[in-house]
Amino acid sequence: MSKPISPVAIGGFTVGALALLLVAVFIFGGGQFLHADKVRFVIFFDSSLNGLEIGAPVKMQGVKIGEVTDITLQIDPKAEKIYKPVVIEIDRNRLTGTEGKAFPRAMTRKEREANRDKLVAAGFRARLEMQSLLTGLLYVDFDVHRDKPPVFTGLEYRGLLEVPAIPTTADELRTTASAVAKKLNELPLDDIVKDLSASLREIKDFLASEDVKKSSAALANTLEELEKTVKTLNHNLEPLLVNTNNTMINTNTLIRDFKPIIANTDKTLTAATAALDRTQDSMAKLGGAVGPESALNETLEALKDAARSVRNLTDYLERHPEAVLTGKDD
Secondary structure, eight states, rough: OOOOOOHHHHHHHHHHHHHHHHHHHHHHHHHHHHHHHEEEEEEEEOOOOOOOOTTOOEEETTTTEEEEEEEEOOHHHTTTTOEEEEEEEEGGGGGGTTOBBBBBOOOHHHHHHHHHHHHHHHHEEEEEESSSSOOOOEEEEEOTTTSSOOOOOOSSSSTTTOOOOOOOOOHHHHHHHHHHHHHEEEHHSHHHHHHHHHHHHHHHHTTTTTHHHHHHHHHHHHOOOOHHHHHHHHHHHHHHHHHHHHHHHHHHHHHHHHHHHHHHHHHHHHHHHHHHHHHHHHHTTTTSSSSSSSSHHHHHHHHHHHHHHHHHHHHHHHHHHHHHOOOOOO
16 A cells, blocks of 8 residues: 655655756856846956956946946967956946836847947946045946047957946056157157257357347447437427427417407498498489499499408308418318
C-alpha cells in the first residue's frame, strides 16, 4: 500500500522551486527586473579615474539623477591602449516632464538609441568633476556642452549604449598649457635673443653718435628762438589790442551820439514834408493863376522828393547806425 503524499512535502517542493526560479532570474537576468525605472549607459573616459568610485553620484545641473555602478579596465594589445568603461545608472523618476510624470520607458534597443541620440543632439555630454578638494573624490557630471563635438569610441560593453565624454577642466588646461609650451619650444629663441641684442646695440650706438648730438643741439636752439619769437609777439600785440579796444569803444560812443541827431533830422524832415504838402494844397487852389506846368510847381515837387529821400536815409541810419562807418549793404 502506497504512502499518501504529505501536503507539507508538496508545499516545500513548491517553495523550493520558486526559490530556484528567483535565483536563476538573479543569476541570468542580472536583477534587471529590479531596475525597471533605471536606464544604464556606458562612458569611456580618457581622463584619470583616480577618485571615482562605484556609487559615485551622477549629477545634472547639480541634482543627483543616478550613480556609477561599474568601473572596468579594458586593455587592447593591438592598439596598445587602455580603455576605461564606466557604467552609469540613471533613475527615470528623477527626470520628469512639465506635468510631473516620468518620460515613457523605451522598451526596445532602437527606442533607447533614439532617446540617446536626442540627448546627444541637445548637447548632453559626460565629464568628470571634483566633489571635494579635501577628499579628491569625483562624480560624473551629465550636462549640456554644445560647443564640444560628440566623440564615440564605437566600442561595445555589455550591450550598453555609449554616451560621449569630454575632457575635464583640468585636462583642458593641461592640454592648452602643453600646446603653448610646444609652440614656445618650436620658436627659435636663440636667434630672437641674438637679433634683439643686436638691435639694442645699434640703438645705443645711434643715440651716442655725433649726428644725434647735433640734432639735439639744433632742436634746443630752435625751441629757444621760438620762445623768443612768442615773447616778441606778446609784447607787440598787447598795445595793438589796447588800441583796437579803444577804437571799438569810440565807435560805439559815436554811434550812440549819432542816434539823437538822426532822430532830430527825421522830425525836421517830417515837418518839412508836411509844410510842402500844405504848400502843394495851396498851389492847387491857385490852379487858375499857376498852371500845372509852372516852374514853381516843379520846384515844389523836387523839394518834396528830396525830403522823402532824406527821410528814407534817416530811417535806414536809425535802424543801422553802423552804416556810417561800414557803408550801406547792397
